[in-house]
Amino acid sequence: MEKVLGVDIGGTKIRLGIIDASGQILYEEKIPTIIPLYPYLEENILRILAEQPEVHAIGIGTHGFVDPKQGKVIYAAETLPGWSNTPVKEWLEKATGKQVEVENDANVVALAEAKFGAAQGLNRVVVLTLGTGLGGGVLWDGKLLSGGPHGGAAELGHMILYPNGVTCACGRSGCSEMYVSGTALERRIDEAGLQITPPELFRNANTDLVAKRVVDGFTTDLALVISSLQAAFDMEMVIIGGGVSEAAYLWMDELQQKLKTVLLNPLKVEVARFENDAGILGAALLVLEN
Incomplete structure (x- = not known):
């Protein structure tokens, strides 16, 4: 069955979960948000992918203004210092070799509630x-x-x-x-x-x-x-x-x-x-x- 990694990036914590097509959460963990954010995020995603190689794609919801087409954070307030202008999709696809999509965190909550809630x-x-x-x-x-x-x-x-x-x-x-x-x-x-x-x-x-x-x-x-x-x-x-x-x-x-x-x-x-x-x-x- 299709499995993907969902990542929820907030100002104080990051949640990561492996989810199947029915919306069942097969695995999840919570880690503190650490700055600088991108290298820390990449390191933890690569760690999970090494443990769960069947994951075929990665979806990310993050605080801030997001351009979903580019998968880039356009602006994030001081809640996440240095996160503005980060090309998350480009960098993570290069690092993982997997499809990556990025959206604003409240938008992904809307998706979850519309599909399952x-x-x-x-x-x-x-x-x-x-x-x-x-x-x-x-x-x-x-x-x-x-x-x-x-x-x-x-x-x-x-x-x-x-x-x-x-x-x-x-x-x-x-x-x-x-x-x-x-x-x-x-x-x-x-x-x-x-x-x-x-x-x-x-x-x-x-x-x-x-x-x-x-x-x-x-x-x-x-x-x-x-x-x-x-x-x-x-x-x-x-x-x-x-x-x-x-x-x-x-x-x-x-x-x-x-x-x-x-x-x-x-x-x-x-x-x-x-x-x-x-x-x-x-x-x-x-x-x-x-």
Whole structure:
């Protein structure tokens, strides 16, 4: 049976998994993200290929703006220093002799959810990954909306939500990810004078007025982001993934209430089926589908 290697590159860790055509994960491991990234990535991929020679192709999902045609990282913020302008596909194909495809990490999550998860059978889907930043993946008539002249298509976290707002890692002010992400939640908690984690914030919101106000601000802003995306894409479903989604059962009802006042049309909002595995599954689909 066809086997491929899926690689999910994040700011703090890299997950690698061998996946078959049915989406079953046959082997996986997690390693810390070490800079400089490329030689370390190549070394670990070659190690796995030596142990698993039946792997015939490699799919990679990575943080940053990606040109999927060239398989090149166009821009990555300081989350991954030195990763900008890395021709990952060219270098890895030369090193391994195998087909390599590269995409943005939120885009591959969209692929995984469309093929195996919450969006099975749907054609127009927006995925929002609420982690360190706010990632976006758009499935348009069954195909990923990605690339662009600067690799920046579907960088939904960099839509400006509040002009002249909080400074983003991209250098501009007021980007959505500065209000709707794990990092944004930590800032909101700090500004409120609370000394708790985001999961504790959501748990405390029923009994603590200050925590409730923070959650109210977060869900209001997330509803605004989703509303703007609906005006652009008129999608069938929004899927919310990333670390913040793990506590979604504590804040989803409030988000749904906020959405009622800002949506143009009814819209399904679901939590991603695959949490940690979405990245490697979606990365694998880049080459399983070819």
